[in-house]
Amino acid sequence: MTNLQILAYENTALGDLCLRRRELLSRPGTVITEITLDHQLLMSSHITVSERALATEALARHAGDELSVLIAGLGLGYTAAAVLNSERVSRVRVIELIPAVVGFLKDGLVPLSTELLADARFAVRDGDAYAVLEDEASEPWDLVLIDVDHAPDDHLGPGNEGFYTRSGLDRAKKHLAPGGILAVWSYADSSPFVEALRAAFNTVDLVPVKYRNDLVDEEHTDWLFLAWD
Secondary structure, three states: OOOEEEEEEEEEOOEEEEEEEEEOOOOOOOEEEEEEEOOEEEEEOOOOHHHHHHHHHHHHOOOOOOEEEEEEOOOOOHHHHHHHOOOOEEEEEEEEOOHHHHHHHHOOOOOOHHHHHOOOOEEEEEOOHHHHHHOOOOOOEEEEEEOOOOEOOEOOOOOOHHHHOHHHHHHHHOOEEEEEEEEEEEOOOOHHHHHHHHHHOOEEEEEEEEEEEOOOOEEEEEEEEEEEO
């Protein structure tokens, strides 16, 4: 293959979205898939540690079976795949803000397309997950996993601020089944968001996910916020 293949390019309300596949020059034969937004890397198949940890850390804190899981943010599908890896999960629904990202999956353009679409427990649609969580609860979820914004104070798009407040969390909490867990991914710690979580929930865990980005030879830490009653 050539070093870089553009698989799809879409103009979206949030900017120019590109799905690309490339071979690492430093590692011939290693091919990765990436999504960029306005030429900034949004997600990659090369390092998926924290995306998968969002699922496994939440699952580890829930003792139930036949779990129903709502995921806000599809990305390249690694959180959903980690959830579906558990036999305790009976249903996974994903809401993705950018319709083109859903299209990438359904068109078979991302590495996990076949695996996810073949699992009868999995379904995905485009939509605003924050608006869903702000609305009246129509069905309870055992796990609500959110990976949309970069951080509680660094949003992918406008209009998400309310979720990170006490009142926004109180509304989101109504979508949880008894014993349900809310988990939020972030690239940064956020004391104000932790305070809002502690005001809304009885128990809050802040989990650092440390890993080395070997492409730039740097240590990174992402953060998971987990909360439940």
